[in-house]
Structure formats: structure tokens, C-alpha cells
Amino acid sequence: MNKLKSAISYGCLTKIRxxxxxxxxxYGFFALIMAIVVLCTGNVEPNSSGxxxxxxxxxxxxxxxxxxxxxxxxxxxxxxxxxxxxxxxxSFFLVSAAMALIDTLLGNVLHHFIKHxxxxxxxYGYGNLFFNWLWLTCLYVTFCGIFYLAALxxxxxxxxxxxxxxxxxxxxxxxxAALFRFVFSSELVSRIAQFMSTAFGFMxxxxxxxxxxxxxxxxxxxxxxxxxYALIRHTELK
Amino acid sequence: MGxxxxxxxxxxxxxxxxxDNVSVSFDFGxxxxxxxxxxxxxxxxxxxxxxxxxxxxxxxxxxxxxxxxTMAVHDKIFCMSETDLYDRDLKVMEHFKWTKRFxxxxxxxxxxxxxxxxxxxxxxxxxxxxxxxxxxxxxxxALSLSVPYVIFDEPVLGLDANHRELFYSLLLKExxxxxxxxxxxxxxxxxxxxxxxxxxxxxxxxxxxxxSAENLLEKGYxxxxxxxxxxxxxxGRNVIGTEELGGLKIAYIMGEKAALPKESSLxxxxxxxxxxxxxxxxxxx
Numbered sequence: 001m002n003k004l005k006s007a008i009s010y011g012c013l014t015k016i017r018x019x020x021x022x023x024x025x026x027y028g029f030f031a032l033i034m035a036i037v038v039l040c041t042g043n044v045e046p047n048s049s050g051x052x053x054x055x056x057x058x059x060x061x062x063x064x065x066x067x068x069x070x071x072x073x074x075x076x077x078x079x080x081x082x083x084x085x086x087x088x089x090x091s092f093f094l095v096s097a098a099m100a101l102i103d104t105l106l107g108n109v110l111h112h113f114i115k116h117x118x119x120x121x122x123x124y125g126y127g128n129l130f131f132n133w134l135w136l137t138c139l140y141v142t143f144c145g146i147f148y149l150a151a152l153x154x155x156x157x158x159x160x161x162x163x164x165x166x167x168x169x170x171x172x173x174x175x176x177a178a179l180f181r182f183v184f185s186s187e188l189v190s191r192i193a194q195f196m197s198t199a200f201g202f203m204x205x206x207x208x209x210x211x212x213x214x215x216x217x218x219x220x221x222x223x224x225x226x227x228x229y230a231l232i233r234h235t236e237l238k
Numbered sequence: 239m240g241x242x243x244x245x246x247x248x249x250x251x252x253x254x255x256x257x258d259n260v261s262v263s264f265d266f267g268x269x270x271x272x273x274x275x276x277x278x279x280x281x282x283x284x285x286x287x288x289x290x291x292x293x294x295x296x297x298x299x300x301x302x303x304x305x306x307x308t309m310a311v312h313d314k315i316f317c318m319s320e321t322d323l324y325d326r327d328l329k330v331m332e333h334f335k336w337t338k339r340f341x342x343x344x345x346x347x348x349x350x351x352x353x354x355x356x357x358x359x360x361x362x363x364x365x366x367x368x369x370x371x372x373x374x375x376x377x378x379x380a381l382s383l384s385v386p387y388v389i390f391d392e393p394v395l396g397l398d399a400n401h402r403e404l405f406y407s408l409l410l411k412e413x414x415x416x417x418x419x420x421x422x423x424x425x426x427x428x429x430x431x432x433x434x435x436x437x438x439x440x441x442x443x444x445x446x447x448x449x450s451a452e453n454l455l456e457k458g459y460x461x462x463x464x465x466x467x468x469x470x471x472x473x474g475r476n477v478i479g480t481e482e483l484g485g486l487k488i489a490y491i492m493g494e495k496a497a498l499p500k501e502s503s504l505x506x507x508x509x510x511x512x513x514x515x516x517x518x519x520x521x522x523x
Contacts, residue, residue: 076323
């Protein structure tokens with residue numbers, strides 16, 4: 001258990017430096033752009049949004065790099081793939097939770113003073129800080145999981161096959177869009193849309209259920225997590 | 239008594255058989271030289287022992303525990319690899335601290351003392367170190383860990399002669415202070431010939447021999463003289479290689495020396511480990 005704890009600490013603490021640099025750059029740019037807009041337009045309350053997407057991109061890169069770098073470091077230090085997987089996903093959760101906390105607090109504080117909109121606030125409204133944080137944490141972990149799995153797949157099948165898979169995925173997306181547009185009946189499309197809305201917490205009666213999107217992210221995260229575990233168990237050092 | 243037991247390990251890469259049904263054991267308390275030419279399968283074997291890659295067939299036991307995906311062997315074995323697996327952005331000191339957290343028996347004071355001996359700046363990031371100092375950093379970690387089995391894969395890569403000498407003397411000191419097993423995979427055979435007790439020779443994915451270095455050097459000899467006389471002497475003997483220059487011939491032989499007739503112009507010479515290695519792997523059997 002101590003070994004697992006130390007591996008989780010490694011996964012988290014080695015990310016502090018890039019994380020601090022990320023926030024300094026992000027909010028430095030944010031302040032600069034705001035200052036330019038205010039000075040140039042005279043608008044003292046300019047709109048801003050999407051800070052969480054920048055965090056999601058950062059975490060996606062971290063997810064991919066976790067495989068590329070931490071996997072090698074853990075193998076060097078004698079950890080098994082099971083321990084590597086567990087520690088990686090625990091550190092994904094902890095880093096995501098910390099970033100979600102920062103983004104939730106800053107997003108809501110900024111929303112209070114200027115016209116700053118958070119993704120959660122835009123979708124579900126402002127005021128529920130706990131669910132905002134939890135929702136964002138789950139979203140971030142899902143991003144980490146997707147890109148971690150992508151890095152594992154690329155490592156497993158190689159660049160050429162990965163590109164072919166990417167082309168195939170794009171084809172599948174186009175196919176699904178075409179199915180919705182030309183093949184499925186309007187009733188089926190409406191049912192699917194209703195299911196998706198419910199999955200993300202928008203109920204038929206117009207109310208919002210904040211537990212559903214959390215559960216949806218947990219299910220998506222579990223699918224990608226299990227996929228990653230199945231792959232990493234057979235992953236060799238290259 | 240503990241050992242690393244390798245049982246029937248086979249590893250294939252597409253059409254290439256990197257290891258072919260390899261069975262060998264590394265007993266506790268000895269210094270082994272794991273020798274072989276480039277592509278012979280040394281690194282593949284080391285990577286399988288240290289659970290970095292998987293064998294297609296066979297198993298490896300460390301003190302009776304499977305080496306594959308088992309945390310129970312974590313504090314039993316450490317492998318210093320030729321390839322860089324460490325986070326390149328971390329400082330040397332940070333790496334020492336993490337190793338201390340990962341392993342029960344990492345001696346931080348020893349690591350710092352060795353860093354001073356080697357003039358390794360512990361405040362430098364790994365990526366800022368020269369190739370030689372990256373090797374030194376990895377050596378220091380391996381030497382500061384008190385695990386029973388330590389594997390060195392090309393340990394002196396990029397090190398100058400002074401640093402190499404220092405490493406060999408430190409290794410011997412470590413060995414004297416506490417009984418452990420060191421496995422050294424290297425191309426610099428002559429340099430390690432004075433240290434290693436046992437030689438494991440791998441060629442084309444198979445173990446050619448496992449023997450004590452002393453026995454091997456006792457058994458190996460060369461005989462030189464006129465081609466006809468040398469050929470005559472070699473009949474029925476285990477000739478591992480020959481060289482010819484004009485009418486002169488040298489044969490490298492493994493086995494007992496036979497007494498030469500008084501009028502014979504043949505001459506015996508001792509051969510060193512490197513020559514033995516070259517001749518054995520040239521012949522491939």
C-alpha cells in the first residue's frame with residue numbers, strides 16, 4: 001500500500017510545476033486580453049468563457065504524457081502494470097479534482113464580478129459549487145482517460161495503424177451523422193436525443209438532475225479506464 | 239539459497255527469435271558477467287527479468303517468486319538500464335528522493351557521498367547531464383540500493399577510464415560489504431574480467447555457456463606453429479577458432495592441454511576472456 005501511495009504521490013507531485021506554469025500563463029493571458037479589450041473598446045464588462053476547456057486540453061496532454069513518461073519511470077522503479085494503472089488513475093483524479101476546484105472557484109468568483117461564464121454555469125446554472133466542482137472533476141478525469149487510452153493504443157498499434165483508426169473513427173462519426181439525418185425515423189432520433197438529454201441531466205419535465213451527468217461521466221470514464229487496463233496489462237517497454 | 243531462475247524463456251519479435259528456450263540461473267552472492275554480441279539477446283533477457291517486457295514462453299523466478307507482474311519482488315531486484323527511463327525534467331536530487339520513497343533500502347547518504355565522489359551535481363536536471371553523467375547517476379542509484387539482485391546493463395556507457403575504474407572498485411567494495419548478486423551485461427569484457435566470478439555467454443538467443451571465469455580461463459588456450467603441426471594437434475580437440483598468417487597458424491582451444499613432443503615447434507599461450515568470447519561467438523557454438 002505504501003508503494004502505491006508513493007506512486008500516486010509521484011504522479012501528482014511531478015505535475016505541480018507544469019500545472020502552476022499553466023495557470024500562470026492561462027490567467028496571465030486572460031488578464032492581458034481583458035485589459036486590451038477594456039482599453040480598446042471601453043467596455044468595462046467584456047464577456048469571457050471557456051477557461052475550463054483550456055484545463056481540459058492541459059489534462060488531455062497530461063493524460064497522453066502520463067503514459068509516455070510516467071510509465072517508463074514506474075517500470076524503471078520496479079512497479080507492476082497494475083500498480084502503474086491504479087496510481088495513474090488516482091493521480092488523474094487528484095489532479096483533476098484540484099484543477100476543477102481552482103476552475104470552479106475562479107469561474108464563479110469571476111462570474112460574480114464580470115461577465116464570465118463557466119461551462120457548468122451555462123448548462124446548469126450558477127450557485128451549486130459542490131456539483132459544479134464534482135461535474136468538472138468527472139469531465140476532466142474523462143478527458144485524461146480518453147487521451148491515456150489513445151496514447152496506449154498508439155503505442156500498441158503504431159503510427160500508421162493509429163492514423164487508419166483515426167480515419168475510421170472520423171468515418172464512423174460521419175456515418176452516424178448521416179444515419180441520424182437520412183435513415184433513422186424522427187421518432188427514433190427524438191428518443192435518442194431525449195436519452196442523451198436525460199444522461200446529461202436535462203429531464204423531460206424541464207427540471208435538471210445533477211446526479212445523472214456525474215453518473216454518465218463515471219460510466220464513460222469506467223469504459224475508457226477498463227480499456228486502458230486491458231491494454232496496459234500487455235504493454236511492453238519499447 | 240536464493241537465485242534468479244530462468245526457465246525455458248522464449249521471446250520472438252515478428253520473424254526474429256530473440257531468446258530461444260533459455261534456461262539459466264544466477265545464484266545469490268556472485269558477480270556475473272552476462273556477455274554476448276550486439277543483438278545476442280542480453281538486453282531482451284534483462285528486460286524480461288525486470289518485468290519490462292514479457293516472454294512468449296517460460297518463466298522467471300526470483301527467490302522462488304515469479305518475476306512477472308509481482309510487487310513481491312519489488313524490493314529484491316533493481317535493473318540499471320542502458321536506456322533512459324527516468325523523467326528527464328526532474329533534478330538528480332529529486333530522483334534520489336523519489337527512489338528513497340519507492341524502495342525500502344535506498345541509502346540517501348551513500349547516494350550523496352557517491353555523487354560527491356563522482357562530482358555529480360545533484361541540482362542539475364537529468365536532461366542537462368552529459369551521457370556519461372547520466373550513466374553515473376544511474377550507477378549511483380543502483381549502488382545505493384541494498385536489494386539482493388542488481389543488474390547493470392552496459393553500466394559504463396560514456397564513462398571515461400577514471401570513472402570506469404571508480405565504478406569497478408565501488409562495485410567490489412559493495413560486494414565485500416554485503417553479500418548480493420551483481421549481473422553485469424557489457425561489451426567491455428577485459429575490463430570486467432577481473433571482477434566477474436561467473437560468465438554467462440549468450441549468442442543468437444541461446445546460452446552458449448555458463449561457467450566460472452577462472453575455469454574458463456584455465457580451459458582456454460591457444461597453440462601456434464606451422465599450419466600442418468597445428469592442424470595435427472587440433473584433431474579431436476574442441477577448437478573454437480583459428481587464425482592464419484602465411485604458413486603460421488594459431489588455434490584457440492577449450493580443454494586440457496596435451497604434452498608436446500620435445501622436437502615440436504608448437505607454442506602454448508594463455509588467452510584472455512575477450513579473445514575467448516570473440517572466438518566462441520565467431521564460431522557460434
